[in-house]
Amino acid sequence: MSRPVARVFVLTGAGISAESGLGTFRDPGGLWRRFDPMRLATPEAFAREPEEVHAFYNLRRQGVREAAPNAAHAALARLEAGLAARGGGLFLCTQNVDDLHERAGSRSVVHMHGELMRARCTACGAATPWMEDLGLDTACPACGRRGGMRPDVVWFGEVPLHLDAIGDALAAADLFVAIGTSGAVYPAAGFVAQARAAGIPTREINLAPSDTAGLFDESSYGPATRAVPDFVAALLDNDLPGGDGPGRDRHGGREA
Incomplete structure (x- = not known):
């Protein structure tokens, strides 16, 4: 049944x-015209040019704050x-x-x-909700270290x-x-x-x-x-193809 x-x-x-x-990564204009996410969304970029990475994500965070x-x-x-x-x-x-x-x-x-509206400390690993800009002078609320706060997102090369x-x-x-x-x-x-x-x-x-x-x-x-x-x-409303169709049994097959 x-x-x-x-x-x-x-x-x-x-x-x-x-x-x-x-905007999406495939959009040709706006934020993606100014910044190259393939270059900036990596741990290596954050180590090499953290100011540019922060600028990119601060603008993205601002966009999320303003979006509904x-x-x-x-x-x-x-x-x-x-x-x-x-x-x-x-x-x-x-x-x-x-x-x-x-x-x-x-x-x-x-x-x-990951979540853009969270920040994570590269020193102690603590993550916290974060709505404002990040920068090199941002202190970790948990350990107090400055300069190690990053967006709590998954970058290219991370799992x-x-x-x-x-x-x-x-x-x-x-x-x-x-x-x-x-x-x-x-x-x-x-x-x-x-x-x-x-x-x-x-x-x-x-x-x-x-x-x-x-x-x-x-x-x-x-x-x-x-x-x-x-x-x-x-x-x-159970009015979709498959919406009122057979469910799956515990063995991965289909119920009769």
Whole structure:
């Protein structure tokens, strides 16, 4: 007997925040014209030219402070609440370092690339919420050292966070959804292949097809502020392909 989807794994990327005014790495103008993230978002760059790295992230942090969650963020908060009310759950994993999911009302967000609105001390390892600019004279609130505070984000060459929890949640999911992702950044770009291998239905919601679009069972293309609320409403109404389809049994197969 079939049952509604209960466990949904949602992966979000920069595309979900673009309509809030936060540019993506692929945007040709604005912040990305002045700064090269491929050069600055590394531990080596922070050691070599910390002032430039701080300038880049201070501007990004300012942009996040000035941005507001959009209808797509709000829809995922509704999905979390709606699934919880039915005894299910949403695992919301984001590649984004902004806090727009939280400000939209999502209660549990897994930031696999860290959080821009937190700072971490390279001396003692302490991390703390941080809304203001960072600089060479910024003192660590925990140990007092100056000059070692960095954004609490994952730079190129560093290992993404929470991979064990992400793997467990993906294996247990009834549905995998990628929203606003490029399909070019690993390991997240490989999640859809893992889901398919486990027999989990997959869906892409994006402005345009991603690099991994061919691996998804279903797709919706258009602005996130329209496509995501439509998807959430259909899923909660059990009116989505796969939304009232068979759940997965404990052996990774499909229920009859």
